[in-house]
Amino acid sequence: MLELITSDAIPFRHAFFTRKGGASSGIFAGLNCGTGSTDQSEIVAINRARVAEAMGVDLPALVTVNQVHSADVVSVSAPLTDRPRADALVTATPGLALAVLTADCQPVLFADPKARVIGAAHAGWRGAFEGVLEATLEAMEALGARRGDIAAVIGPTISQPAYEVGQEFFETFADEDRANTRFFINGQGDRLLFDLPAYGLHRLRLAGVGHAEWTRHCTYRDSERFFSYRRATHAGEQDYGRLIASIRL
Incomplete structure (x- = not known):
């Protein structure tokens, strides 16, 4: 059974999928949707097909991009034949399911129910710092959305107690x-702990969205439900699964 995390703030079909209900095994056990992982491509395709079915679309209409930790946004009006290098997508076209992949970074889903415009963004620290959230809002505005009418929801991401960083990062x-x-507290020794979702919420609210929230799920601390790049690294694993979040009109 797939497990879908949703928010009452978004009136359209959407989900932050956990790792449950997938066909992958081993370190990828569950719903690994990362085509860039070393998991078997046929198995990843099965997982993505299950997500498409849950979103009520054919697999080609589950639209993703080649994520590169940028602030680039793609406006989509039809299924993509190639995946452009970008980290966010927007659309006003019914029947398309926008999706982003994460494994500690923030998956952010956007919806303007009045203008019927949606967006999805992959916002790690670098993307959020470079402005991917604001760029997504601008791209939605180009399709007729208004910031004050937009709800933005941050899904499962790494939480502050698990996000240790160094002085240069700070x-x-x-x-x-x-x-x-304000988004840093002291950790062990000279290390600090960074609050990524609080930073994301700050950027969203400063940008003027009507509503912003975090689902308050930590990817690092819940290995049963979520993949985590940092947890896999600490465990000495060679690769890690990717979670998927999606929204459609």
Whole structure:
């Protein structure tokens, strides 16, 4: 059985899928939807087909991009034959399911129910820092959305107690804006702990969305439900599964 995490703030069909209900095995056990992983491509295709079915679309209408930790956004009006390098998608076309893959980074789903415009963004620290969330809002506005009518929901992501970073990482944020220091607390020794979802919510609210929330699920701490790049790295695993989040009109 697939497990779908949803939010009452989004009135359209959507889901932050957990790893449950997939066909993959081993370190990828469950619903690994990462075509860039070393999992068997045939198995990943089965997993993505299950997601498409849950979203009520044919597999070609489950639209993803080649994610590169950028602030680039693609406006989609039909299924893509090639996956462009970008980290967010928007559409006003019914029948398309926009989707992003994550494994600790923030999956963010956007919806303007009045204009009937939706978006999906992959927002790790670098993408959020570079402005992928604001770029997604701008692309939605180009399709007729209004920021004050947009709800943005951050799905399962790494939480602050699990996100240890170094001084150089901290200085990147502090140099950009001293107010960013609020998203860090002291960790072990000279390490710090970064609050990625709080930073994402801050950027969204500063950008003027009507509603912003986090589902409050931590990918690192719940290995039964979520894949985690950082947890896999700490365990010395060679690869890791990718979670998928999707939204459609």
